[in-house]
Every structure is written in structure tokens, then in C-alpha cells.
Amino acid sequence: MTRMTLDLTGLKCPLPALKTRKALKPLQPGDQLEVHCTDPLSVIDIPNLIRETGDKVEITERNEARIVFLVEKSDAP
Numbered sequence: 001m002t003r004m005t006l007d008l009t010g011l012k013c014p015l016p017a018l019k020t021r022k023a024l025k026p027l028q029p030g031d032q033l034e035v036h037c038t039d040p041l042s043v044i045d046i047p048n049l050i051r052e053t054g055d056k057v058e059i060t061e062r063n064e065a066r067i068v069f070l071v072e073k074s075d076a077p
Contacts, residue, residue, distance in 0.1 A: 003032040009066060010038060017045040020071070024053060029075035034060075037067045046071075 006023050008016045016037045023033055035046065043059065046069050050057040054074055061068035 001030045001032065002027070003034065005034045006036065008035060008037050008039075008042075012039050013041040013045060016042045017049045020046060020069075021049055021053070024055065024071065024073060027073040029073050031073045033071040033073070035069040035071060037069070038065070040067075042067055042069075 004023070004027075006020065008019055011019070016035070016039055020033070020035050023035075027033060037046070039045075043062070047057055050071055056072040056074060058070050059067060060070050
């Protein structure tokens with residue numbers, strides 16, 4: 001299992017979702033991607049993206065400064 005970090009601080013919608021999608025493609029099932037965002041809309045966009053991809057996501061940190069998502073790649077096609 002590999003864990004990667006994707007720093008998307010300062011990027012605005014739709015870039016955080018698009019870059020997260022791109023970063024997920026090469027990952028293997030069980031790999032984790034930690035995504036750091038500052039765009040408040042990412043709390044909607046990232047979970048919607050992950051719902052489409054069939055992977056798992058949870059918000060591990062949320063405050064005024066940033067939002068941190070932990071995405072785990074599933075073995076769904």
C-alpha cells in the first residue's frame with residue numbers, strides 16, 4: 001500500500017477535482033491519496049468525484065485554512 005500526498009492549496013473549482021481524478025488513475029487498489037485543498041467547494045466536488053470512481057473518501061481535517069481528504073483506491077473498475 002502506497003500513500004501519496006497531493007497539495008492543491010490555492011486552486012479553485014474545478015481544478016482540485018480534475019487533478020484528483022488524474023492522480024487517482026495510476027494508483028493500485030489499496031493505495032491512498034491524501035488531498036489538501038483550500039477551495040470550500042471541494043467538500044462537494046471531491047466526494048462527488050469519488051462517488052463516480054467508486055473509491056472511498058473521508059475528510060480527515062476541515063477548518064478555515066484547509067480541507068484534507070483521504071482517498072483509498074478501490075478495486076472497482
